[in-house]
Amino acid sequence: MQASNGIYGVMAEFDSPNALIEASKKAREAGYRKMDAYSPFPIEEVSHEVMPGDTGVPRIVLICGLIGASTGFITQYIGEFIDYTYIIGGRPNNITNWASMIPITFELGILFAAFGAVFGMLALNGLPMPYHPVFNAPRFERASQDAFFLCIESADPLFDRGRTSQFLRGLNPLQVSEVAN
Numbered sequence: 001m002q003a004s005n006g007i008y009g010v011m012a013e014f015d016s017p018n019a020l021i022e023a024s025k026k027a028r029e030a031g032y033r034k035m036d037a038y039s040p041f042p043i044e045e046v047s048h049e050v051m052p053g054d055t056g057v058p059r060i061v062l063i064c065g066l067i068g069a070s071t072g073f074i075t076q077y078i079g080e081f082i083d084y085t086y087i088i089g090g091r092p093n094n095i096t097n098w099a100s101m102i103p104i105t106f107e108l109g110i111l112f113a114a115f116g117a118v119f120g121m122l123a124l125n126g127l128p129m130p131y132h133p134v135f136n137a138p139r140f141e142r143a144s145q146d147a148f149f150l151c152i153e154s155a156d157p158l159f160d161r162g163r164t165s166q167f168l169r170g171l172n173p174l175q176v177s178e179v180a181n
Contacts, residue, residue, distance in 0.1 A: 008133035008181050009035075009153040010164045011140075012173035017043050020148040023171045024049035027152060030167060034156035038134065038143040050150075060120035061113045068112025072105040137179045151179060 014020045017039065024037055028049045037046045080097070122128075134140055134151055143149055150173075152164050161178070168176045 006181060007154055007161070008136075008179040009151045009156075009159070010161070010168055010176060011134065011137045011149055011151040011179050012168040012171060012176045013139060013142075014148040014150065014171075014173050017046075017148060019172070020150060021045045021049075023150050023168075023173070026171060027150065027167075031158050032152050032156050032164075034153040034159070036134075036151050036153070038140070038149040038151070040144055040146060040148075056124055057117060057120050060124075061117045064116025064120075065109045065113035069105050069109030071112070072108030073101055076101045076104055133179050133181050138175070138177050 012023065014023060020037060020039060021043065024035070024046045027035055033052070035050050037043070037050050039046070080101075134149075137149070137151075139147060140149065150168070152159060152168070156164075158164075165176055165178070
């Protein structure tokens, strides 16, 4: 969220959801990737344009699930075959008894994956975040009522103050403003 040039990005205000949809499509076509849209209600077409394809959460969930399942299996293996090798009923312990380890292995995999999903989502979204730079934008309080905004962040590789402002002005917004950090 930190910008090297002192601003968070450039924000344009639009008067309708259709104008925001068109602006987000044109910004995507122009090569901008680090942008966000703000509106009083969800607009699916806009979310497809401004959201990254891979959030990273599925990878975190998979890795945590595998770690959890491995932890469950290894813990049971150590307990049953290394630390407490009791012969019960005249049958020796051997690895063919792995089927009895499935429930705990499965449950720990699910538990670790759930924790990975929650904490991974929180970390990747930068939450908790009581303050965000877009709150500094003029008229941004209208974003929860009747205004539609598109913000191109300064972290975008194509971002240039002048060119990005000019690009947004070419999309016929109500206003274009710089968002201070």
